[in-house]
Amino acid sequence: MAFISWERKKIASGEGGAGGKFGSRLALITLVCAIATAVVAPSITTSQKIYKEGDIAPDAVKATRDFLVVDEAATAAQRAEAPLLVPKVYDRAADPLSATLEVLDESFSLVKAPTPQPIAEGTETTAPVEPQPSEQDAPDPLAASRISKLMEERWSLNISDQLAADLADETNRKELKNLVTALLAPLFEGGVVANRDLLVGDAGHGGGVIVRGVGGEGEGILKDLSKITDYDTARRALAGKKVKTVGTLDKLSGLLSAALLTPNLIYNQEETQARREAAAEAVSPILYQVRRGEMIVREGDRVSEVQAKKLLAHAKGEGDGASRWSGYIALMFGLTLLTTLLMEFGRVNIKKVRTGSKDMLFTTSLFLVLLILQRLGLGLGAHLDTGMGDFMRFAMPMGAAFITMRMVLNSETLAIFFLPFTVAAAVGGGLTSGFFVPLIFGGLTGAHLAGGAGRRMDFLKIGFIVGVAQVVGVMLVALHKGSLFTTDALWPMGGAFVGGLVSGLLALSLVPLAETILDYTTDMRLMELASLDHPLLKELLIRAPGSYHHSVVVGTLVKAAAEAIGARAVLAMVASYYHDIGKIRKPAYFIENQGGGKNPHDKLSPPMSTLVITSHVKDGVELAEKYRLGKDIVDIISQHHGTRLLHYFYDKAKEGARPGVDGVSEVEYSYSGPKPQSREAALVLLADVVEAATRTLPTANQSRVQGAVQTMINRVFAEGQLDECDLSLKDLHQIARSFTLILTGIHHQRIDYPLPVQKEKKEDGDLAERRQSEGMRGRGEAPQEGEENLKRLGI
Template identity: 35%
Template structure:
């Protein structure tokens, strides 16, 4: 059991440690973002529903969430008006015996014709019944018209009802009719007349109702054959027709006019539908159902629509992140931070939206909508901030919409988009936290102008509305800045983010570690500043984080403060202590400054990216000076000095920034060793150092390309020329080889 548990535990830990780059985790995070979108919009888009039953006491006061027509009350009013118009019915006597006789005569005649084929008879009967009925109906209508007792409108309605309620003989019955004998037809005819006569004695407007009783009467008849019974039922149903007709046109017109004259009844937003403690009657229950306020009768169309809408928003953001070359496209930690930023933005918007129910006009402008854009700009990337601003503006246009007739309120969406874009532009080159507050002031002014323009365009405003709207807009911008300043430390600490603002703060020479470096190792401090200048220029040339390189350079040799005089830049003309000790001990002292630096940085809670630069800037390079010195002093040639014993323990550079700082560190030390460097010497020195590190496989664990290395070399050379331009000589003599720096 013990042997099996350990590998499982190791796999779990490995999977957990790799969550930052897990494809499954990315899917989970995007699904969580879609869920946040749904939860934030559900209250505005989806009608609130209640789990109540009829004939029970309501535990809550239920109000309308929007203005809507009260269909129950409107229908009731229309019905009352229509009921005042009395319907007009008239009886028209129809002699069904004549129709039945005509049908049986045709059947007897055609069935007796032995020369007529069976299929032809079937086809004939398919048209025969409607034809006979049509002739009979026309004759009945002509007789009624000739009598002059019925109006043309009534006769038209009568014809319409006779045709619309005409019974269609089933197809299977048509195939049985040709097989009837004369004797069977003779027995069936009186039974049919008797059944139809009984059913048509009373006036009826619905032939279908009368036809339902045919089966009962047929079963009680004297017919014994099943086929005869079945066909009598069909012929009787065919012969049954309505004999009481509504004067539909006049009645419908009068009722329609009465309905049109009835004004619709509306339920206004926030009108109380049911008071707490009130009994839910059947009528109230139906009304709540019509308003989609009941859970068991809820319309799930809006839910599905909202799911699709949130999916589109999330998919759009997913495709933007996926197609970009930003670190967030592979780093789930940054994606998690983005999800949290969206969550915070939506929560603040929803909190402000509560004020709308308190009838504060245009309180939506108070929402710190630029909060998300500011945080994304400072912590992640400007491109992502612009894309996210579009999503935030869409969400704001829904969250602050109060018009029941539309889904979006373009005013809030437009102002939000303007505000967010303004915030991103204002923070483009922010290097201090005070810049966030300045950006908040700019956002407030632009927001106030945007709100003012929309209010003036509306042309329906009061002084009070203008004052409140502009005040809310100004307060919203300032609130965004305050929240960003307050939340930045949380994100920087929780996610190990080194924002430009944090980096600038860490570069303050008054901080304890940098002051210690300046006062105890002034040579190292000067060296670190020079390395910072070089590495920043090189990093920016290839699109890496130049500010991280500069600040990382300030701290990369902080470990030298433990034994400052063992490093040549701090000896200030004093005797070199390495001349008096064994090379292996010198190696241990030199190598230890990277490890000591990391421990000191941890003690002062310096972020990990800077600690990584301090730990990785030497990689596993060889201390050539002490290695060759050890070889020269080796008194046992049979035991050669191992090169591995005089290498830094590493690790090798894991990032472009760490690799660039390492190159700049070596280049600065090497060029500083030259008394009067020339352009050719600087160029040769830079190329040689980069080539040596490349040949030594120091860049195998970072993603620096050969093209980028060439660009780094050019940037370092140009920066060095700017630094040493006043001391560069242009010799005519051939250049001598420069001595390598061994103790940087």
């Protein structure tokens, strides 16, 4: 977006014009043609027909060179075997014995007697009583019960009361801890796994397992699995014979060790899977060679799977090396030369050709997007059967490029770029007449119909007709080949029709995109702005009704004149509707909105009045940009007064100036411009002054209107306001004729309708007719008694 904004400021991309230096244009064209060549490159060197498995080969195919073919079956088998050779990965827990003994110590700490709480300061106490030695050595009477409860709740062990009493002694608890250590230490040292059978089975594939330390450190292959113990087996061995009540430390140590035992070799499935996938990917394809001159498939044979793979490899490798690159370079430079010659010819010899930076950006982007879309569609079609492949090839919406370009730019610019894009698209489609002819038919048909499109529904009609035109092209090619009445022609015909429909729908999406991103003003957008329900026009009608009706009349004049001279009638008409929207902010300062009331300019100085009047142009530009009316309309608003002088305030200032003291400059009492740069802007300026002038005519008959039109156009021409736009004297004659015709119809005269006959009663009761004169009503005389009327109508 920043680049587009910079381009808007740098170069105005209006009709005609140089559109930048030749070097920059050539660089852009070369870059775009290089990208286009890369997009259609797969179709350049692949001239050989690629048959699929099951097709009947119409011709024999011999290898023109030595090439290699991937043996997919052997490659797949080797890639399936490679992961089986990768050992599984096991992570070894760090110092599991210490962690287990820490759990045991923490559990035994719970059976100790609670420590007495210190007495708070200030509390009265008696003198401390020193415990007797016999009391200090006495065991805690509640320790045995806490130990029994601990064993049952934490490890589901039911121990005898005597054993619980023995464990209340710290010495016996240490003895139990030593017994547990002696049992678990060798197990953890050798390794404990959740399932030893799976471990041994894994080692059978790769000759061992990979054992890693914490965080992947200390990795190594473990092949001697004899010391590794199965978790369930070890627990059963430690627990020994099941008893109801445990009565000895030896028995308790075994059961407690079984409860505390955990596997310290843990299978790392994620790491194992990653290593096996890497091993499969590392397997190189297995190739076998096809020698030059070897028969790949014979005429009339049904293509087998192996033959189809050979044909595909032969076609992909056709033109390797220098010959392949020469094909790319030839196409790239051919497209570049063709596009450059056509563009320079049009820029110099066709005045409406648009080659500005923004226009080039739009055109090249549009063509590249559709070429990429074509390549994706053809890539999809290559994986389908022959019929659907032909359908996809013709169903590509290439006609959308021509419809969109005609709508956004013009027919002259489209004519320049039509041939290069058609050539590139035809190369991408296989460089056959079967694709080239329908593309020409559909493109020209879509471009022609798009010139009159102004509504969204028109795109559906255009798409339908483009589809029919492309079907006709396919039928002509099939008729030439003698295959019109065969089933082989049905798929391309169906694809061509669908391609036309999709072209219309795609163009319907691309045109608003160009309007939004690149700020183009198309006829479709203009028709939306022409609705009198637009918020700006509604506000103009409410706040400045005189200016609103003036704008509508100007729009009528401009549209007729634009059609007469071949300008953009819709743009000129819509711009006329909005050319005075700046008067919304100070409507009372413009005479058409005063309604015969007080004129605020009577209290203002000429410079201040000039500032107020001329500010409506700047205000109009701001409102147009705020409501995103488009650059074309904004330009016309800024140019619709040119640099004209406000004669009334200029003369008033001169009258009030002191001779020799106060200088009055025409620049201070003129619009800031610029002068009209396009024919549409000039039409709005002329219609604006002509419409205002004819309103002041006392009698608006045809001769007076014609004289006023000629006078105002001559005055504008003499002031040099039309010097920077492309209007000829012939155009001015056509404009004057159109203005006169329309304004004469607007200011037509009417007959003087007599007022209705009134009836009043005579003194004798009879009715007498009388006609009240218009002069009497004009003087405001009251109606006679008994006269029927609507009281205070309009007050």
